[in-house]
Amino acid sequence: MMVTPPPPSIENSATATTVDEAMMQLALAEAREAAAAGDVPVGAVVVAGDGTVLAQDRNRRETDLDPTAHAEVLALRSAARRLGAWRLIGCTVYATLEPCPMCAGALINARVARLVYGCPDPKSGAIDTLFTIGRDPRLNHRFEVVSGVLAEPSAELLKAFFRPRRQ
Ligand code: ZN
DSSP states (O other): OOOOOOOOOOOOOOOOHHHHHHHHHHHHHHHHHHHHSSSSOOOOEETTTSSSSEEEEEEOOHHHHHHTOOOHHHHHHHHHHHHHSSOOTTTHHHHHEEEOOOHHHHHHTTOOEEEEEEEOTTTTTTTTTTTOOTOOOSSSSOEEEETHHHHHHHHHHHHHHHSOOOO
């Protein structure tokens, strides 16, 4: 089932569950770790269909000096290693920020069932904001999208990270 994106900062309580919020709290904890390491605070968690947390990771571009080290990509790789399969059938991915085109493409390639994200990304959001990867019928896979889960704390972490320090 596809879900129309709600306005920013309004939770989509019709489809987000308490499990979704608990998993997003894990992703937020990863995002905080990223900020502590000097990376833009974004976190991601991959959960199997039976509820098992397969992987959790954070943005590590600065730490790893790797332009592709976004939280979602790293978490997908770990989840696939743990499953012993590149197809993450039935998995849900939680991301604190709307995935970029690269990560949205990775979600397609991983064949995930569902994406839950926090706040929208006006500059590179590829799920609802700039593109609709995940529900584009021209692509070979689609997934369910739930947006706005714990959007405010996700956005606040990013704002705090980019907020210029007071003199
Ligand atoms: Zn990304």
